[in-house]
Amino acid sequence: METTAAFAGLSCVDCEETFDAETATHRCPDCDGILDPAYDYDAIDLTPADLERRDGDSMWRYAELLPFPRSAAVSLGEGATPLVECPALADAMGVGRVLLKDEGANPTGTFKDRGQSVAMTAAREHGASDVALNSAGNAGQAAAAYAARAELDAHVFLPSRAGFTQKAMTEVHGAELTVTDPVGGNSQISDAGAAYTAAMQDHPEWYSTKTFVTPYRHEGKKTMALELLEALDWEAPDAVVYPTGGGVGLVGMHKAAREARELGWADELIPMYAAQAAGCAPVVDAYEAGADRHEPLDDDAIDTACNGIAIPDPGASHLILEAIRESDGGAVATTDHEILDAAIEVARSEGLEVGATCAAAVSGAFALAESGEFDADDTVVLLNTGAGNKDVDSLRAHLGEREAMERDGSVA
Ligand SMILES: Cc1ncc(COP(=O)(O)O)c(C=O)c1O
Numbered sequence: 001m002e003t004t005a006a007f008a009g010l011s012c013v014d015c016e017e018t019f020d021a022e023t024a025t026h027r028c029p030d031c032d033g034i035l036d037p038a039y040d041y042d043a044i045d046l047t048p049a050d051l052e053r054r055d056g057d058s059m060w061r062y063a064e065l066l067p068f069p070r071s072a073a074v075s076l077g078e079g080a081t082p083l084v085e086c087p088a089l090a091d092a093m094g095v096g097r098v099l100l101k102d103e104g105a106n107p108t109g110t111f112k113d114r115g116q117s118v119a120m121t122a123a124r125e126h127g128a129s130d131v132a133l134n135s136a137g138n139a140g141q142a143a144a145a146y147a148a149r150a151e152l153d154a155h156v157f158l159p160s161r162a163g164f165t166q167k168a169m170t171e172v173h174g175a176e177l178t179v180t181d182p183v184g185g186n187s188q189i190s191d192a193g194a195a196y197t198a199a200m201q202d203h204p205e206w207y208s209t210k211t212f213v214t215p216y217r218h219e220g221k222k223t224m225a226l227e228l229l230e231a232l233d234w235e236a237p238d239a240v241v242y243p244t245g246g247g248v249g250l251v252g253m254h255k256a257a258r259e260a261r262e263l264g265w266a267d268e269l270i271p272m273y274a275a276q277a278a279g280c281a282p283v284v285d286a287y288e289a290g291a292d293r294h295e296p297l298d299d300d301a302i303d304t305a306c307n308g309i310a311i312p313d314p315g316a317s318h319l320i321l322e323a324i325r326e327s328d329g330g331a332v333a334t335t336d337h338e339i340l341d342a343a344i345e346v347a348r349s350e351g352l353e354v355g356a357t358c359a360a361a362v363s364g365a366f367a368l369a370e371s372g373e374f375d376a377d378d379t380v381v382l383l384n385t386g387a388g389n390k391d392v393d394s395l396r397a398h399l400g401e402r403e404a405m406e407r408d409g410s411v412a
C-alpha cells in the first residue's frame, strides 16, 4: 500500500488502540469503534509557504496531511472550491463578513466528492473489486463517480426520498442502484441502511465506503478546513456554520483545525456550529441537553424536506458534540420554512445557488445572529455543502407555496 510519510496508521477514537492501515480497513477490530487516520506531525514536511507555491488544483495539494500520496489518488479534481464574499448577507446578519464556501463546485456537485476520493483511494489500495454504501443520496452519487474512475463496481443503496438527480446519476455512472420501497414510498436512510447491511452479509468481500465505517471520508473532508484557513491566511474565522447530518464534514473540519494548530500554522480552533432542520435535530437536542451523545429519533418523527440532514441516528454524534464544545461553537435548528426561505434569499441577494439541505447553514446563521451569538466584526463562514441545482424540486415547490400564500394574503 502506498502511503504518505507522516501517516502512522489508524487510531480508535473509542478504545484508543492503534492499528496498521494495511490490515485494519474499516471499524476498530477490537471494539468496533470509529478509526481515525493518525500522523506523526513532526514528520510532516510541509509549511504554509510551500503551499503558497503550489497549484490550487485540487484538495490533493494537502497530500502530506492525508494518508495517501497524490500519485495514488482516485481524483476527479475535487476541492479547491471558491470562498465567496457575501456582503448582502453580512449586512442582513449584522456581522463584519459572511463568506460562503461553495462545495457545489465539486465534480458531482457536493462535498461528498472529497470523502469518496480518499475512501476510493483506500479501496483501490486494499485491492477491492466492489464498493458499497447506503446514503441519503449525494454520497451515493459521488461513490458511483469515483468507483467508475477507479474501475471498481459500486453498489449504492438509497431511500426512495433521495433526489431524482442523485438516483439518476448513480446509474449513469454505472453503479448498481437499489432504492428501498421505490414505488410511491417515503423510505428513509435507515431503510437503505438495512438493505445495505443485508447485502453486505451476502457479499462480505464488498468494501464499504459508508459514513464512519471507512476511516477515510472525514479525512477527505478535513481539506475543506485546510482550504478555508489557508484562504484566511491561517486565521480562524469566528464561526463555521455547517449543515449537519452524520457529521462527517464537521468532524473532519475540526480535525484539520486541530492539526493546523498542532503544526503551528494557526493559533486558534475554528468555532464549529452544527445546523440542523427542526424536523430532525438529534445533535441540537443533545447539545442543548448537555449530553455526550444523541437520542435516536424514530423514522416516523422525521419531518424535513432536507434529505442530506434527515439523519435520525448519527452514530458519530459523540464526535460532533465534542468538536462543537472543544471549538466553542454551538448548535442550532431552524424550520424547513426558514431553511428554504434562506436558500431563496441567497439566490436572490447574492446570486449564489445553495442546496435545500445546505440552506440550513444559512437560516441557522441568521438564527444565531438574532440570538446575539455573533459580534459586529465577526467573520462567519457558511458551508454550502452542495449545489442548488441538486434540489431544484424542493426549492421550486417552496417558491410556489410562497407565491400562493402571497396571492392569498396569508403570509408574506
Ligand atoms: C448536501 C449535504 N449537506 C450535508 C450533508 C450532511 O453531511 P455530514 O454527514 O457531513 O453531516 C449531506 C449528507 O448527505 C448532504 O448531502
Ligand SMILES: [Zn+2]
Pocket (backbone or CB within 6 Å): 012, 013, 014, 015, 016, 017, 028, 029, 030, 031, 032, 033
Ligand atoms: Zn477500538
